[in-house]
Amino acid sequence: MNDADVSKQIQQMVRFIRQEAEEKANEISVSAEEEFNIEKLQLVEAEKKKIRQEFERKEKQVDVRRKIEYSMQLNASRIKVLQAQDDVVNSMKEAAEKELLHVSHDLHAYRKLMKDLVVQSLLRLKEPAVLLRCREEDLNAVEHILESAKKEYADKANVRQPDIIIDNVFLPPAPSHHNTHGPSCAGGVVLASRDGKIVCENTLDARLDVVFRKKLPEIRKRLFGQVAV
Secondary structure, eight states, X not given: OOHHHHHHHHHHHHHHHHHHHHXXXXXXXXXXXXXXXXXXXXXXXXXXXXXXXXXXXXHHHHHHHHHHHHHHHHHHHHHHHHHHHHHHHHHXXXXXXXXXXXXXXXXXXXXXXXXXXXXXXXXXXXXXXXXXXXXXXXXXXXXXXXXXXXXXXXXXXXXXXXXXXXXXXXXXXXXXXXXXXXXXXXXXXXXXXXTSSXXXXXXXXXXXXXXXXXXXXXXXXXXXXXXXX
């Protein structure tokens, strides 16, 4: 084989090697591009997922805040309604307290009421000797009915007439313009055992408080119905 043939073969081998190298390089380039595209797609999808999760998290936070704000507004509205209802109920009680002040103006009716209150208190205490306290302005009315009250109690309880001592310490007077914030009493009596261990508070104010507490659910129902607040 002469030099020309050798040179020709060498050139053929070079071309073959070059072609193989080019094809291999092309395969590597295509493969690398495919891997890059896949990785890029994965990164994009991961970022999309992260963005969706962040959006859902913030959406939940907004929803929670909205529910909290709604609950707070609802509670505030309920408190306002309850406060308004309490104001109405309290105004009714205040009106009733003012009406109590007129009870003692009818002397005949008031004396009968005082007698009934004394008898009722004696029946509750069932003590042979008691201490009676009243307003200073009611002292004459109490002295006027005391004997008849003792007799009525003795007849009802089938016991001897009790010994009743009128206390020289009086209940507070009725409220006035000069005494708007101090203690006051619309009338009635307080009876206690001699040792002071048993007390029966039968003032008009105390009876109003008892009746008002007892009737409060009925009062609210009549005023406000079954409205849920």
